[in-house]
Amino acid sequence: MLSVSEAFQLIEQTILPASVCEVPLSQAAGRVSACDVISDSDSPPFNKALMDGFAIRTLDIQDDVRLKVIERITAGEVPQCSLEPGTAIQVMTGAQLPAGTDAVIRIEDVLTPEEDEISFTIDSISPGRNVMSRGESMQMGEVVVACGERLAFPKIALLAELGRSKVSIIPQPSVAVLATGNELVPIDQTPGPGQIRNSNETMLVAQVENAGVKAVPLGIARDDRDDLRSHMKTGLQSDFLLLSGGVSAGVLDLVPSVLAELGVQQVFHKVHMKPGKPIWFGVRPADAENSRPCYVFGLPGNPVSSMVCCELFVKFALNRIENLPGLPAESRKARLRQAHLVKGDRPVYYPARITHNDHELTATPVRWVGSADLRGASEANGMILFTPRDAEYQENEIVDVWKWIEII
Numbered sequence: 454m455l456s457v458s459e460a461f462q463l464i465e466q467t468i469l470p471a472s473v474c475e476v477p478l479s480q481a482a483g484r485v486s487a488c489d490v491i492s493d494s495d496s497p498p499f500n501k502a503l504m505d506g507f508a509i510r511t512l513d514i515q516d517d518v519r520l521k522v523i524e525r526i527t528a529g530e531v532p533q534c535s536l537e538p539g540t541a542i543q544v545m546t547g548a549q550l551p552a553g554t555d556a557v558i559r560i561e562d563v564l565t566p567e568e569d570e571i572s573f574t575i576d577s578i579s580p581g582r583n584v585m586s587r588g589e590s591m592q593m594g595e596v597v598v599a600c601g602e603r604l605a606f607p608k609i610a611l612l613a614e615l616g617r618s619k620v621s622i623i624p625q626p627s628v629a630v631l632a633t634g635n636e637l638v639p640i641d642q643t644p645g646p647g648q649i650r651n652s653n654e655t656m657l658v659a660q661v662e663n664a665g666v667k668a669v670p671l672g673i674a675r676d677d678r679d680d681l682r683s684h685m686k687t688g689l690q691s692d693f694l695l696l697s698g699g700v701s702a703g704v705l706d707l708v709p710s711v712l713a714e715l716g717v718q719q720v721f722h723k724v725h726m727k728p729g730k731p732i733w734f735g736v737r738p739a740d741a742e743n744s745r746p747c748y749v750f751g752l753p754g755n756p757v758s759s760m761v762c763c764e765l766f767v768k769f770a771l772n773r774i775e776n777l778p779g780l781p782a783e784s785r786k787a788r789l790r791q792a793h794l795v796k797g798d799r800p801v802y803y804p805a806r807i808t809h810n811d812h813e814l815t816a817t818p819v820r821w822v823g824s825a826d827l828r829g830a831s832e833a834n835g836m837i838l839f840t841p842r843d844a845e846y847q848e849n850e851i852v853d854v855w856k857w858i859e860i861i
């Protein structure tokens with residue numbers, strides 16, 4: 454059976470990074486930049502007042518003084534006067550500092566703020582006080598966004614400051630999620646005898662969205678060739694189709710054969726891991742009707758199998774199409790907080806609480822009884838990899854972990 458690392462290699466070889474496109478900056482949040490962005494200007498573009506007050510030249514001032522106010526400049530205005538000894542220019546926050554001035558006295562620090570004259574004490578001034586110098590924040594020629602960087606709101610704001618109203622990005626892949634199974638009912642219904650709610654669909658949509666990509670739920674397909682075929686046809690119009698259920702050895706596990714009928718070529722089926730062993734992956738190549746390939750994951754129906762396979766393989770695939778490095782590269786080292794015995798011969802991706810403690814990560818396995826135990830896994834924010842071995846894993850050993858969720 455395929456190993457997890459062989460499965461990663463096959464996914465990497467099969468998925469081609471998407472072509473670059475140019476979009477308005479307003480549509481770029483969350484996307485990956487397809488090029489380096491180099492600043493074409495200094496920021497601020499001029500020496501700038503950071504407080505409402507009076508611009509002065511500190512060198513001219515020897516003692517506590519009175520100065521004559523010769524001009525008033527608000528943000529957006531350009532200074533007209535130049536400073537003479539014994540004068541000051543009133544400035545508002547954001548205004549360009551007049552030539553020859555090098556500090557701003559805050560209006561609160563002026564002793565007698567009269568219409569055209571001010572007085573203040575020498576200790577309220579020093580060169581550069583309340584001033585941001587030209588280029589102090591950013592210099593022309595600096596790389597401010599690296600190719601391959603995800604554009605979160607701080608970088609979007611910086612690109613706006615730079616006037617990049619259009620940016621080159623890797624487009625967001627489209628993802629469809631389809632649950633399969635006769636036993637499933639929608640989550641707003643009460644299951645009848647032998648039935649359960651379709652929790653995997655909502656879970657997978659949330660997981661994909663946690664990776665910064667929108668996913669469209671397609672509902673439930675019954676374990677029936679015609680119903681599977683018609684639902685799958687819709688899903689195959691996306692860049693990714695995530696299926697859950699129907700990939701192991703049961704009489705109604707029809708997913709692989711219906712996918713084959715629809716021209717989806719199997720890349721692998723079954724990986725030596727727990728949970729998630731029956732995972733299926735394939736591709737419907739681009740053809741006359743479809744300009745782009747569709748990559749299909751048949752995720753095992755057990756909720757935690759689907760969850761773990763999505764965290765490992767689907768997220769790796771999403772990163773690959775966005776031309777990003779990703780899992781397994783994102784594994785980290787953590788100190789195990791309690792002894793753990795691995796049963797069986799498959800590497801186990803075990804749900805765990807990963808926390809930051811002082812200067813290191815620690816990992817505590819949650820109480821979990823297997824791939825159908827969603828309640829146990831719901832206490833986890835990540836997973837520990839336990840590779841099989843005879844000896845028990847000891848408390849304080851260093852293990853490989855993946856954090857699923859950054860904020861908890």
Ligand SMILES: Nc1nc2c(c(=O)[nH]1)N[C@H]1C(S)=C(S)[C@@H](COP(=O)(O)OP(=O)(O)OC[C@H]3O[C@@H](n4cnc5c(N)ncnc54)[C@H](O)[C@@H]3O)O[C@H]1N2
Nearest residue numbers: 632634651652653698699700701702706730753754755758
């Ligand atoms: N003879 C064998 N039996 C099984 C094997 C095997 O190798 N040989 N593998 C086991 C493993 S491991 C897993 S995992 C499951 C995966 O099976 P399927 O992908 O075929 O999934 P189903 O049989 O359809 O369902 C399994 C389980 O999950 C529940 N389920 C399915 N869909 C959902 C959903 N959308 N939301 C919530 N729960 C769902 C379903 O009711 C079943 O309880 O197969 C083992 N069997």
Ligand code: MOO
Nearest residue numbers: 728729730758824
């Ligand atoms: O490996 Mo399965 O995924 O045990 O439930």
